[in-house]
Amino acid sequence: MEHTSLYFDVVIVGAGPAGSTCALALKNADLKVALLDKTSFPRDKICGDAIPTRVVKVLNRIDQKYVEALRKFELAVSVKSTRVVAPSGKSFTVHWKNEAFNCKRTDFDHLLFNWAKTETSTAIFENTPVLSVTNNNDCIHLHTPGNTFIAPIVIACDGAHSILAKKLNNFTVDKEKYSGAVRAYPNGVIGNTHHLNEIFFSKNLMPGYFWLFPVSESCSNVGLGMLSATIASKKINLKKSLANVVAEFPELTNRFSKVGVQFTVDGFGLTMSDGKTSLSGNQFLLCGDAGSLIDPLSGDGIGNAMVSAWHAAEHVKKFFTKNIFTKEINIQYDNAVYKELGKELKRNYRIMKICSKNPWLIEALIHFFSSENFLSTYLKKKLNKYI
Ligand SMILES: Cc1cc2nc3c(=O)[nH]c(=O)nc-3n(C[C@H](O)[C@H](O)[C@H](O)COP(=O)(O)OP(=O)(O)OC[C@H]3O[C@@H](n4cnc5c(N)ncnc54)[C@H](O)[C@@H]3O)c2cc1C
Structure with a gap:
């Protein structure tokens, strides 16, 4: 040519x-x-x-x-809220003021x-x-x-x-400014609630997180991401860990019961x-x-x-x-x-x-936000502007 x-x-x-x-x-x-x-x-x-x-x-x-x-x-699916779940299962939800989609x-x-x-x-x-x-x-x-x-x-x-x-x-x-992440598209996750994105922090993968974002009535985008430095130091296999997180949370095990964990998982890097x-x-x-x-x-x-x-x-x-x-x-x-x-x-x-250095802080913060006191309610209201 x-x-x-x-x-x-x-x-x-x-x-x-x-x-x-x-x-x-x-x-x-x-x-x-x-x-x-x-x-x-x-x-x-x-x-x-x-x-x-x-x-x-x-x-x-x-x-x-x-x-x-x-x-x-x-x-495109409109998203109104995000629920954040700690390793203990405690959670809080933030309702977003501004428009966002999946x-x-x-x-x-x-x-x-x-x-x-x-x-x-x-x-x-x-x-x-x-x-x-x-x-x-x-x-x-x-x-x-x-x-x-x-x-x-x-x-x-x-x-x-x-x-x-x-x-x-x-x-x-x-590796301190680069993350690895994997993603899959399972169908049939129970409680694939419209307008709600969910984030789960696993005790074994802190401060990485697992996400569950609905992209249609039946299909979810599920993934797991964490800092490359942590992946390397803890020798983590992200693809295998995705299934492990589902097994770690009884709530997720239940919600994935009709899906199983045999779905295709693909990975890519994030330049932060x-x-x-x-x-x-x-x-x-x-x-x-x-x-x-x-x-x-x-x-x-x-x-x-x-x-x-x-x-x-x-x-x-x-x-x-x-x-x-x-x-x-x-x-x-x-x-x-x-x-x-x-x-x-x-x-x-x-x-x-x-x-990254103090992963226990994440559990502590989620506990704080999950309690309905004046300060946590006030801060959640402030947070909802930031997405
Ligand atoms: C697993 C994972 C989950 C993520 N989740 C989110 C999320 O939920 N929300 C969010 O906001 N961000 C998320 N991100 C980040 C988001 O994907 C990126 O920030 C976004 O795609 C950046 O857009 P971009 O246009 O810079 O690059 P890209 O979307 O990567 O587009 C780059 C384009 O360049 C083309 N290209 C590459 N090399 C060449 C070449 N040599 N010659 C010609 N063309 C080339 C590619 O084909 C591609 O089309 C996630 C990232 C990962 C990896």
């Missing part, structure tokens, strides 16, 4: 929530934009499928009609991707993996099997295993944020998991991916007329992202570190 050089104003690599959002946010920028993905859509992404409220916030910034469309999307990522990412494809003039290239990258100071060359894509600014949205973060930003896995990791350099910006922007406490990454992608689009619109995307200019993108997310990410990173 002939190898061709293709020139664009902006190339976005990866069409997950970050990449598709960035293309949507560049809709009226009058720029020649390319969006590449190594796979074709719809495609699966291993995830808890909890679509956080921040997603609604970003879609609103782009165009309110996307929020309306998400509300009407028949494959939706299989196959469907949610396809929805966003279709908006980028049909509502913008972005040139879409599916089945186009970036295999290697060269930074030529004033532009970046992205080598794919058929073509070389060349642009003065590249937006890396290629996820937790980002080739661009490795090649352009020297990303390496730090400490609120200060570099997000840019000469001619490139990193968004979402490629920029390690996952919340280290909740594991939510979709909303932060979309926030960063929106800021990336704003940055490109602001500086494209000058066509200067040096490291010194691009640092303004880092500043904008951390102005919005930095305080929360730094705080949650600190809490996650404290809980």
